[in-house]
Amino acid sequence: MAIYQVTDNEIKSISRTTFSQSGLKEREDLQRLLKHQIEIISPDTLVVAEEFGEWDESRRRIDLLGIDKKANIVVIELKRTEDGGHMELQAVRYAAMVSTLTFDRLVDIYADYLKANSLELDAEASLLDFLGWSKKDEDEFGQEVKIVLASAEFSRELTTTVMWLNDYGLSIRCVRMHPYISDGKILLDIQSVIPIPEIEDYQVKIREKRQKERASRSSSRDTSRYSIYFNGEQVYAHIQKSDIGYCTVQLLDEKGLIDHGVFEFLRADNTCAFQLIKLESEVTETNKKYNKYRVSRDPELIYDGEEYYVARNWGKESAQAFTVKISNRFPLVSYEMHAE
Template sequence: MAIYEITADSLRELKETSYAKAGVKERNDLQRLLRMQVEVISPDTLVIAEEFGEWTEGSRRIDLLGVDKDANLVVIELKRTDDGGHMELQAIRYAAMVSAMTFDRAVEVFSGYLNKISSTTDAREALLEHLDWSEPDEDRFAQDVRIILASAEFSRELTTAVLWLNERDLDIRCMRMKPYQDGEKILIDVQQIVPLPEASAYTVQVREKERRERKDRAERYSIRKRFWSKLLEYANTQTDLHSNISPSEYHWIGTGSGVRGLAYTYKVTQHTSIVDLYIDRGAGCKAENKKIFDTLYSHKDQIEAVFGGPLEWRRLDGSKASRIVIEFPGGYRDDESEWQAIIEKMVDAMIRLEKTFSPFIAQLKAGG
């Protein structure tokens, strides 16, 4: 895209140039000017350090380090090149290195920076005022590190990498600062190209939704595995039916009955628990599954009398498998103090279920 000047007679195209041709230096010019007007590429950010690199004896330095209004650290990496080089890799390394910075450490760094630029501002008070805090809050400070990449242009490889990283919960923005020549004047067109500004709010919402879902999924897996551990610990004192299996993070655990495709399974949802005989002999066996189910169902009254209560007979005509089920209220999201009562009901039902169906399954086994 080009930039045009509107004149009385025409649109006059401004000539695109490079920082090198224009004699603009990365550190002495771009960095110095952005340090004083960081809002050009990062609104609501307070610069607390320039050329920060106290973690290493080498020459690697963060061009500008800031803190935003949400108390997140902001790593700003500048390049005057036409493709951005490998600045995203540098910035990620820098972000990792400063991620553990505390409020008190930030005040020390900020104080050193203010002394360097001959400012008499009190670092602590200025940082508190920027955050709109009356007192430091370490639990909220530097909970995340944002990254701003500013360059004349970005390669496709770099923007592809940034988009991929942002999908994985990093917060990286690419700010294109393209220079133009107008006689003796140097103009800069500043545009956020990743993420696109019009998509930023939606992208943030999607990322937050995905983060919540991942957190919920991890929590769900952890809780279920703990539930199964308790169930198997108790079940193994009552029966050896599931003694050869380990706790799972998934919603079910099961063991074979001695006949291919018939399994005794426990299932648990957030507020429901299930014990069942699951019938599925594999691909292409739908008719066989239904025949086994129908054979068992023909003895329904006898089976339920031995079991000691009604069962749910789910032929599931639209599915390959069939199930014979006992379902209870209470699941892994109920209060953990209630788990033992839920588990005891499930194990008791499983013992009675296995005892009830064993003779019939033996007949199926004998019949092949």
């Protein structure tokens, strides 16, 4: 988006430039200036370290490390490039590395930062005052690690990755910094790209809704398995529900129990809402698309010279109903369900 200067006679366009063209460097300029005014890109944040890195076997450093008003650790990465590079992946690694920091360790880190910047402040007292705490509270400290990415621009690949990561519970903010030049002066247009300020509350609510839905699906997902017995002897152990029809048909075939009547019984079964056994020619494209029959494998039942495949569309209720139906027809066949 262009920036304009209003004069008495005209609305004058201000030329956009790049950080490299303007001579601004990441560490010497952007990092040096932003650490004293971090609220520009990360509101309600206190910088506690710069070029931070204390992990073994790595020379990587976090540009700026901070803490926010809710006692969350904040990883801040700066880039002057036009696409942001791979800074989101780098920042996620850093976030994992600092996720185990304690309040006491942060006090030591902040004390080093204050000393390096010739600031005569008590590190612990300053942190407590910033957080509004009367005393330290390790249980409330560092519940989340938030990430702030600030760059001249962000590639579509990067923003897509960030939105996907945010959707799965991370908190990553992308702040775009566009440099402009006017009358020999460098101006910065700084805007939050992710989340968009006007709809940030809405985006947060949508993200939380999706996370709750995923958690609900995960908690309600049935992962039970089955063992199949013939005449009291275990034939199949801990099979998935999707294999219960296939293994049952295999068992009946191996025991020589499939005659014309049994075959018609199996052909007519649709306990799982799909016909239990089908010829490949009967399997629809939709069936194939959603892998309802394993037509990419060898035939699963050959009867009277014809090749058949077994449905694998089993849910908890349909699998249980099927086991009852089979056991009633074949008393020697029994099933045991295992909760996983």
